[in-house]
Amino acid sequence: MHVTTYDCTLRDGEQCEGITLSLEDKLRIVERLDAFGIDIVEGGFPASNPKDIAFFERVRTLPLRHARIAAFGSTCKKGVAAREDQGLADLLGSGAPVVTIVGKTWDAQVTRALQTSLEENLRMIADSVAYLKEQGRYVVFDAEHFFDGYKANPAYALACVRAAADAGADSVDLCETNGGALPFEVQEIVAAAAAELPSTQLGIHCHNDSGCAVANTLAAVRAGVRQVQGTVNGIGERVGNTDLLTVIADLELKMGAHCVGGDALRELTGVSQFVAECCNVSVSAHHPYTGSSAFAHKGGLHASAIARFPEAYEHARPESVGNTARMLVSELAGKASLTAKAATLGVDLAAHPGKDQEILDDIKAREARGYSYETADGSLGLLLQRHLGLHRPHFTLESFRVIVDDREDSGALAKDAQSEATIKVHVGSHRLVATGEGVGPVGALDSALRLAITPFYPTLSTMELVDYKVRILDENIGTDAITRVVITTSDDEGTWGTVGVSENIIEASWNALVDSIEYGLVRAGVVPL
Numbered sequence: 001m002h003v004t005t006y007d008c009t010l011r012d013g014e015q016c017e018g019i020t021l022s023l024e025d026k027l028r029i030v031e032r033l034d035a036f037g038i039d040i041v042e043g044g045f046p047a048s049n050p051k052d053i054a055f056f057e058r059v060r061t062l063p064l065r066h067a068r069i070a071a072f073g074s075t076c077k078k079g080v081a082a083r084e085d086q087g088l089a090d091l092l093g094s095g096a097p098v099v100t101i102v103g104k105t106w107d108a109q110v111t112r113a114l115q116t117s118l119e120e121n122l123r124m125i126a127d128s129v130a131y132l133k134e135q136g137r138y139v140v141f142d143a144e145h146f147f148d149g150y151k152a153n154p155a156y157a158l159a160c161v162r163a164a165a166d167a168g169a170d171s172v173d174l175c176e177t178n179g180g181a182l183p184f185e186v187q188e189i190v191a192a193a194a195a196e197l198p199s200t201q202l203g204i205h206c207h208n209d210s211g212c213a214v215a216n217t218l219a220a221v222r223a224g225v226r227q228v229q230g231t232v233n234g235i236g237e238r239v240g241n242t243d244l245l246t247v248i249a250d251l252e253l254k255m256g257a258h259c260v261g262g263d264a265l266r267e268l269t270g271v272s273q274f275v276a277e278c279c280n281v282s283v284s285a286h287h288p289y290t291g292s293s294a295f296a297h298k299g300g301l302h303a304s305a306i307a308r309f310p311e312a313y314e315h316a317r318p319e320s321v322g323n324t325a326r327m328l329v330s331e332l333a334g335k336a337s338l339t340a341k342a343a344t345l346g347v348d349l350a351a352h353p354g355k356d357q358e359i360l361d362d363i364k365a366r367e368a369r370g371y372s373y374e375t376a377d378g379s380l381g382l383l384l385q386r387h388l389g390l391h392r393p394h395f396t397l398e399s400f401r402v403i404v405d406d407r408e409d410s411g412a413l414a415k416d417a418q419s420e421a422t423i424k425v426h427v428g429s430h431r432l433v434a435t436g437e438g439v440g441p442v443g444a445l446d447s448a449l450r451l452a453i454t455p456f457y458p459t460l461s462t463m464e465l466v467d468y469k470v471r472i473l474d475e476n477i478g479t480d481a482i483t484r485v486v487i488t489t490s491d492d493e494g495t496w497g498t499v500g501v502s503e504n505i506i507e508a509s510w511n512a513l514v515d516s517i518e519y520g521l522v523r524a525g526v527v528p529l
């Protein structure tokens, strides 16, 4: 069974509160989705704003090897012939090989929202699809509110999709616009549409308001749909769209379908992280398949069992989607999980007899002081190496000083408050002094440190601080509370976390920052000067 993939990240996904994509971001996402094997990538409304117009101009110049770009718009307006409709002209003018038009299929929407007759709505659908087909486009008809429409008036909802199919639509995609349907309803209603249109390709577009977007999409495929719409990581307005990546993994690994193929599937986690980066958000640790906790195991019992029998606690092989199993080190952990965890960090503890107890004691003592290594593989890797005498630092700190300068007397730090950091470090026999600036003290320290040592370790320029989290561990003690800082850093190869703990937030940040850079250099195999 082949199921076509249709991505809506750039249109529906960008409706997500707090997410805006620049033109460059959009083009990079198109390239990445193309390389991954997505069949159709929806670009947006070609005439809604200058950014979208520029997108369609630029995307035409990309050398895509597989994906086709879709322009998205509506059927012609009421009372206007399709060939005279400005919206349809804009869609054609975009040059996109695929044109997706949304039309109404719920009778009450037609009479109340659109304020026209049921017959005129059918005319608008048929006329628009037929005209776009005449112009040589691949036409997708998005049947808006199809499921609510079917529940209210099944005969009319079916008449609408039949009008699109009879006019030559290449795919009729049923939209669960309000996101409230449940899988058994979707399966039943899709089956009715499939019976009505036995020779037309059907697709599905869901929203996640009832928490069922992925389930609804899979139910639709079982009922005969062969094109799945969704967004990367499920981003979208309200609670989001169908997560296209989860659907692809489920279809490929559990339903025997072909979407992108098994080799490309290993890119799944990478695509998820890449798009999240472009959106300036992190992939939720608990995201199915692609989150950092998706294949994480905590507790001595699970961790030791999983080494012998992975199927016991893993629904799929992490490597099949480009993720990795992780053993979480916690206060509960025993020697078995520490040894397994060390192995994932490239450290063979068995070769150092007796060290495991010493390391566990140190981890427990540090956890009691506020450290947590569950998201700080980088710091844990360095801790192991230090215990085993394997670590040589790439640089050592002599001193640092941070100045935070606030020029407005508003009681709070002004938005443009600048921080300046001066550091003195040693690399081999060199003593370096550098000053960096940033909006915050950590950014300033980061830039000063990079200025000082990047000339010795050029690999540093590929590493980027992607997330910075501060947690106050005991608020009851007031200013003496312990601060834990976790920094996430990434390079071309992946991401790693590091942790710092102190009563002083700057010191905690510095410790996490030093580990992030040390571990990044160790990971990249850079030999200390």
Ligand SMILES: [Zn+2]
Binding pocket: 012, 177, 205, 206, 207, 241
């Ligand atoms: Zn939608």
